[in-house]
Amino acid sequence: MKAAVLRDKGGPLVIEELELDPPKAGEVKIKMVATGICHSDFSVINGKLRAPLPVVLGHEGAGIVTELGEGVTDLAVGDHVICSLSPSCGVCPMCKEGKPFLCVEMGKMLTDCCHQDGTYRFKDKAGDDVKALCAIGSFAEEAVIPAGCAIKVADDVPLDKVCLVGCGVTTGTGAAVNTADIKEGDTVAVIGCGGVGMSIIQGARIKGASIIICIDPTEDSQKLALEVGATHVINPFTEDTLERVKEICGGMGVNHAFEALGKTQTMEQAFNILRPGGEAIIVGVTSLKESLKLPAAAFLGEFSIVGSLYGDSTPKEDLPMFVDWYTEGKLKLDEMITKVIKLEDINDALDEMSRGEGVRTVIIHD
Amino acid sequence: MKTKAAVLYEYGKPLVIEELELSPPKENEVLIKMTASGICHSDLSMTTGKLPMKTPCVPGHEGAGVIEEVGPGVTNLKVGDHVICSLSPSCGKCVMCTSGMMHMCTETSSVIWDATMVDGTRRLKKGDVEIGQAICLGTFAERAVIPAGSAIKVAHNAPLDTVCLIGCGVTTGVGAALNTVSIKPGDSVAIIGGGGVGLSIMQGAKIAGATTIIMIDPVEEKRELALSLGATDVVDPFAGDPVKTVRKLSKGGVHFAFEALGRKETIEQSWGMVRLTGTAVIVGVPALDTVVDVPVVGFFAGRRMKGSFYGSSNPPVDLPKYVDLYQSGELKLDEMITQRIPLEDVNRALDEMSRGEGARSVIMYDM
Numbered sequence: 001m002k003a004a005v006l007r008d009k010g011g012p013l014v015i016e017e018l019e020l021d022p023p024k025a026g027e028v029k030i031k032m033v034a035t036g037i038c039h040s041d042f043s044v045i046n047g048k049l050r051a052p053l054p055v056v057l058g059h060e061g062a063g064i065v066t067e068l069g070e071g072v073t074d075l076a077v078g079d080h081v082i083c084s085l086s087p088s089c090g091v092c093p094m095c096k097e098g099k100p101f102l103c104v105e106m107g108k109m110l111t112d113c114c115h116q117d118g119t120y121r122f123k124d125k126a127g128d129d130v131k132a133l134c135a136i137g138s139f140a141e142e143a144v145i146p147a148g149c150a151i152k153v154a155d156d157v158p159l160d161k162v163c164l165v166g167c168g169v170t171t172g173t174g175a176a177v178n179t180a181d182i183k184e185g186d187t188v189a190v191i192g193c194g195g196v197g198m199s200i201i202q203g204a205r206i207k208g209a210s211i212i213i214c215i216d217p218t219e220d221s222q223k224l225a226l227e228v229g230a231t232h233v234i235n236p237f238t239e240d241t242l243e244r245v246k247e248i249c250g251g252m253g254v255n256h257a258f259e260a261l262g263k264t265q266t267m268e269q270a271f272n273i274l275r276p277g278g279e280a281i282i283v284g285v286t287s288l289k290e291s292l293k294l295p296a297a298a299f300l301g302e303f304s305i306v307g308s309l310y311g312d313s314t315p316k317e318d319l320p321m322f323v324d325w326y327t328e329g330k331l332k333l334d335e336m337i338t339k340v341i342k343l344e345d346i347n348d349a350l351d352e353m354s355r356g357e358g359v360r361t362v363i364i365h366d
Numbered sequence: 367m368k369t370k371a372a373v374l375y376e377y378g379k380p381l382v383i384e385e386l387e388l389s390p391p392k393e394n395e396v397l398i399k400m401t402a403s404g405i406c407h408s409d410l411s412m413t414t415g416k417l418p419m420k421t422p423c424v425p426g427h428e429g430a431g432v433i434e435e436v437g438p439g440v441t442n443l444k445v446g447d448h449v450i451c452s453l454s455p456s457c458g459k460c461v462m463c464t465s466g467m468m469h470m471c472t473e474t475s476s477v478i479w480d481a482t483m484v485d486g487t488r489r490l491k492k493g494d495v496e497i498g499q500a501i502c503l504g505t506f507a508e509r510a511v512i513p514a515g516s517a518i519k520v521a522h523n524a525p526l527d528t529v530c531l532i533g534c535g536v537t538t539g540v541g542a543a544l545n546t547v548s549i550k551p552g553d554s555v556a557i558i559g560g561g562g563v564g565l566s567i568m569q570g571a572k573i574a575g576a577t578t579i580i581m582i583d584p585v586e587e588k589r590e591l592a593l594s595l596g597a598t599d600v601v602d603p604f605a606g607d608p609v610k611t612v613r614k615l616s617k618g619g620v621h622f623a624f625e626a627l628g629r630k631e632t633i634e635q636s637w638g639m640v641r642l643t644g645t646a647v648i649v650g651v652p653a654l655d656t657v658v659d660v661p662v663v664g665f666f667a668g669r670r671m672k673g674s675f676y677g678s679s680n681p682p683v684d685l686p687k688y689v690d691l692y693q694s695g696e697l698k699l700d701e702m703i704t705q706r707i708p709l710e711d712v713n714r715a716l717d718e719m720s721r722g723e724g725a726r727s728v729i730m731y732d733m
Binding site: 094099101102252264267276277279282285286287288289290291292293294295296297298299300301302303304305306307308309312 | 461462465467470546628630633642643648651652653654655656657658659660661662663664665666667668669670671672673674675678
């Protein structure tokens with residue numbers, strides 16, 4: 001079984017034949033049909049996000065269940081599933097509180113790239129363990145994942161499109177519809193319009209925002225942003241962002257500013273383009289050691305700033321809901337997929353991502 | 367008309383108690399005979415220049431009194447009405463009022479640093495020198511002309527010399543707990559700063575049903591007062607790391623941490639005190655050039671940092687509601703008043719406040 005493995009920080013990924021252990025209790029084996037390439041995959045390669053090596057990257061996958069581990073009762077062989085980042089274990093304190101996007105089990109899967117019992121399912125030719133990003137590792141033709149991460153969808157849903165719901169779409173659309181409190185007629189700005197940013201724009205549109213500003217220097221992104229719901233675009237490299245925002249919003253900042261780049265500078269900017277009572281929503285992921293410098297006087301204007309994780313979603317409910325929205329035509333996914341490739345071409349796609357080209361590349365496994 | 371007032375001529379210098387000339391109310395203004403005025407920490411910040419209001423001006427903004435005269439166009443108030451002074455005239459027409467944020471009415475915020483009335487002019491004079499009023503109020507004076515919208519009518523049986531605190535500190539604090547955030551029964555809260563605002567936050571949290579209520583203040587008498595008014599735990603921030611202590615007391619962080627001092631260090635501490643998906647609520651008024659460092663790691667725990675101004679209150683609706691809470695015994699105000707003084711003692715009370723002593727001093731105009 002083929003997989004793209006990160007062996008050395010900086011890459012490139014190596015396409016290797018790996019062995020896959022059968023699913024243990026509470027796990028399922030999946031034949032991956034398609035996977036999106038997310039910016040976080042790239043951040044692991046360049047070391048901005050730390051992960052133990054060697055590791056199979058990829059976490060925005062969708063596929064078909066081929067084998068059930070012991071005790072899995074709510075899935076069957078042949079089920080079509082999207083991979084969720086959170087196993088929603090149901091027993092940890094955050095799951096019990098109704099916040100499975102902070103499932104304690106997920107933390108381990110993200111940082112240690114292991115399964116819930118601390119072990120791994122991929123093995124290389126030498127018989128050594130290969131880890132799996134988020135306990136998923138969707139840059140592989142097959143994978144064993146926690147059953148809680150396999151979210152069933154209808155058989156007629158195109159997996160090569162809805163795979164995006166596994167990470168970017170849920171992260172972005174969820175940030176707009178769950179984390180933020182967008183009311184009809186509100187004003188919204190989105191800084192950084194890749195897959196996540198586009199999904200935020202769409203969530204804002206679905207919630208009835210009247211002004212949705214895409215802040216992104218890339219012409220292609222601006223064009224697509226307008227297509228999926230943005231009402232205005234700002235090029236932050238050639239325009240004064242704050243001045244333009246005020247011009248667009250009748251002299252004030254916005255009600256909701258989203259940061260989807262993962263840079264401290266733009267996180268601070270999201271806070272600084274708010275109107276009184278506004279909220280900045282931090283969606284982008286940066287090194288955990290960073291700090292923001294915020295002007296405290298803004299709190300007198302009741303500014304607020306909040307982090308959004310995996311769209312504050314309840315995967316078992318929200319992922320199928322986003323798929324429904326896609327089927328109904330409310331959520332545009334086809335338009336966001338700028339390229340479809342084979343697994344072998346993954347390094348070229350990552351190079352393009354490093355240059356800021358395209359919105360979403362999808363790998364279709366044979 | 368003459369009025370006695372405490373005037374700020376120069377930052378850092380004592381207020382000057384003197385007779386001023388007061389002109390009558392213009393359109394949509396009322397003349398109030400003050401019964402009492404609390405001394406708020408923001409008054410101290412005005413006298414030191416941390417909040418740089420244009421001088422000379424009369425500080426004071428936590429007042430209550432009786433209407434003596436109404437200007438043209440005032441229809442909802444009459445002579446003899448008992449009123450609390452509100453920080454916001456809630457004009458109902460500006461962009462903040464029409465978006466449901468009447469506590470941030472731009473009529474006062476646009477003139478706040480000039481310390482003028484809404485129309486940019488002044489009502490007080492000493493000889494030829496025009497004297498401003500803090501937040502269109504200036505309650506450190508026996509009489510004041512204020513915007514009619516800033517005069518919130520209350521029942522005649524509400525003791526003005528106590529409910530005056532609702533004009534600023536109590537509304538700022540209770541409202542932060544009841545309006546700015548949504549505290550659920552059983553939630554945990556921490557409050558940094560046990561002055562008038564902090565004690566009000568604490569009481570608001572208790573009314574909302576919080577069961578773990580941690581007060582952090584270095585002054586022992588304030589910690590004792592907090593315990594008597596509902597705190598479940600008190601922490602001396604100088605007796606160890608207050609962030610660690612709060613996280614331990616609340617088993618991993620509180621649902622809500624309120625900062626009621628406006629200091630960089632404590633705002634940053636509040637961020638460390640909240641749990642996964644918890645909220646740090648910044649209530650204290652910082653120096654305007656304060657920049658706080660907020661570690662991003664908190665965002666990946668789904669935390670929120672949120673400012674609260676004037677308790678996110680809708681003054682005409684919420685101030686009378688807080689009076690009701692006081693009269694029903696749920697909100698304790700008398701206990702927060704540590705001394706009642708004549709206007710002549712205002713400088714002494716400000717000095718005491720600068721040393722962190724006492725919760726609230728109230729100026730009595732008929733003393």
